[in-house]
């Protein structure tokens with residue numbers, strides 16, 4: 194018998210109402226606590242793979258009498274080498290978190306009314322399948338759209354492929370690294386994968402342009418970064434904010450936001466002019482060097498200084514550092530690169546520098562990628578049908594380099610609003626918070642209002658859950674299997690296994706099982722010729738020479754690979770002519786610029802600041818904000834603002850303000866952090882933190898999400914990726930709009946000499962000079 198659930202009790206549902214199918218598999222937290230003994234009889238150490246973020250470190254879970262006590266890094270995993278971050282440790286708290294979704298539920302009131310009834314898994318799956326079939330019958334199978342993310346997403350991508358709907362999208366492309374992949378693919382014929390194939394540990398110069406390593410903690414890469422610094426690598430950090438990485442850098446270049454391509458072109462100009470490029474690599478492996486030389490001839494450091502506000506001498510000095518260190522130079526391509534809507538060209542400019550410095554396949558540069566010989570289809574699963582109608586998001590046609598695997602989320606939202614070119618009538622979201630990952634929340638809500646059916650697969654409540662017609666609660670990563678994780682471009686190639694470390698705590702199910710059960714109900718049983726996901730994993734390893742038993746025991750198996758080219762060895766790039774494309778005919782043929790050029794972006798209107806956002810080290814956006822352990826460390830992110838500017842508005846560090854963007858969207862109160870290390874024309878806030886549904890998210894003290902303010906975005910015409918840093922905000926205190934009464938000059942410096950300095954010295958270092966408001970021109974140094 195189904196139980197009615199109120200808004201408040203939504204959060205309190207325990208594991209005690211499980212269906213018959215769940216009995217024996219799950220254990221409620223109270224039972225778990227009762228099982229804990231002072232002297233445990235049975236202590237197990239089980240390897241698996243973390244998913245508190247996408248980096249997927251190897252972990253070892255210590256389980257005492259069935260209770261997870263501790264998570265540490267797996268020393269055998271070449272990625273994180275025995276280390277994990279705070280979020281990895283805090284997986285224990287996620288497992289037993291009381292805010293988790295605990296039972297399947299079906300809506301029992303108006304959509305968004307917060308009324309559900311708990312149901313059995315049978316009922317929830319039958320209901321979901323029935324709705325998807327009804328949409329299919331009325332509008333065609335393509336009217337069913339999927340928004341997926343993370344490891345679970347793959348199981349549902351397969352389901353929708355088997356179903357025949359091409360309308361699938363994940364934010365990992367359009368809102369994150371899509372333009373980076375396209376930029377590198379256009380140049381080298383291959384992207385640099387994840388983890389990015391950068392040999393930071395052996396680099397002599399590390400250039401970070403759009404990467405705040407240390408705040409975006411990706412353990413393996415951070416280990417390499419610190420090793421590189423310990424070995425003497427010089428770091429150049431290009432960032433409008435004095436980030437943690439900037440504090441470890443020899444040069445901090447506080448660039449004017451939106452002008453990075455000008456700096457990259459000036460570096461290219463200087464490197465070519467000084468003949469500092471790798472002549473042999475350029476001669477033997479590239480096409481378009483003479484066009485490139487001609488293209489950048491006027492983009493001098495002096496030209497770039499006027500645009501970027503980085504002094505020409507610093508641009509020359511940093512170019513010289515890269516010339517001297519080549520080929521052991523990493524120019525990190527960044528990860529979240531969806532900035533201004535011209536991002537493929539910025540990433541192309543980075544990849545061109547990477548190419549002419551000859552760093553590909555070189556120690557201290559970029560790793561090669563190795564092959565891994567296992568089959569994804571060893572189970573003889575039939576081929577998925579070819580979709581009958583073209584996908585609605587424009588990936589691959591309107592946006593020629595938009596990913597047809599990951600899709601374009603915002604375009605799928607737009608098509609659901611317009612119902613063109615054909616109706617989109619059902620959404621299933623899997624591990625994706627469509628409100629906090631896709632820009633313009635009002636559009637997302639409008640699209641959901643157009644749906645006949647909206648289902649959510651999640652591990653904990655998020656804003657979309659509140660509007661769901663059905664909630665399918667998923668096992669967390671510590672309770673389930675997922676596909677094998679294979680990394681081929683790293684110090685050592687490896688394959689790692691995620692396996693359950695404990696019995697499930699609540700009445701949840703793994704993603705692979707939910708997808709398979711839905712598939713069976715949708716007439717797709719032929720695609721699921723297995724009962725258990727372990728069967729799939731074992732079949733995938735057939736013929737690879739890797740033992741599944743060893744994987745279970747160690748959590749990871751390495752295999753031979755090649756990271757670097759031998760001296761003089763040639764390399765066949767994955768382009769039609771096997772060459773690196775400094776000049777891209779592919780782009781030219783599609784009427785795009787064959788070599789990147791700088792395109793100005795709008796400055797903030799008077800009284801407004803550009804909204805910049807990024808990561809913080811102990812949270813993975815909204816994914817971890819309810820984690821009690823992590824909230825003990827940081828529960829309330831602050832808005833970074835230049836201290837001179839703040840003071841001129843009568844604000845002191847720690848005071849609360851509201852933000853309002855150019856479209857009148859206002860936030861709740863948030864605290865400010867004043868610092869000399871922030872450009873005066875921008876503010877910075879950690880991304881994705883704080884839901885805006887007060888009824889749903891009962892844990893967060895700060896209910897401010899930067900995504901509320903991201904109402905505007907530019908779309909990259911090449912990739913379809915969204916540029917999100919085009920929003921401006923002003924500060925409001927006690928209902929009064931604040932406006933800076935000074936202007937501040939701000940320039941690049943040799944940061945390392947001054948690291949750990951006192952406040953007055955920082956002010957000198959950053960060349961912060963309050964000036965009269967009337968002054969229209971900001972001075973360089």
Ligand code: SF4
Nearest residue numbers: 243245246249250281
């Ligand atoms: S970096 Fe931290 S959160 Fe991410 S996978 Fe590794 S341990 Fe987990």
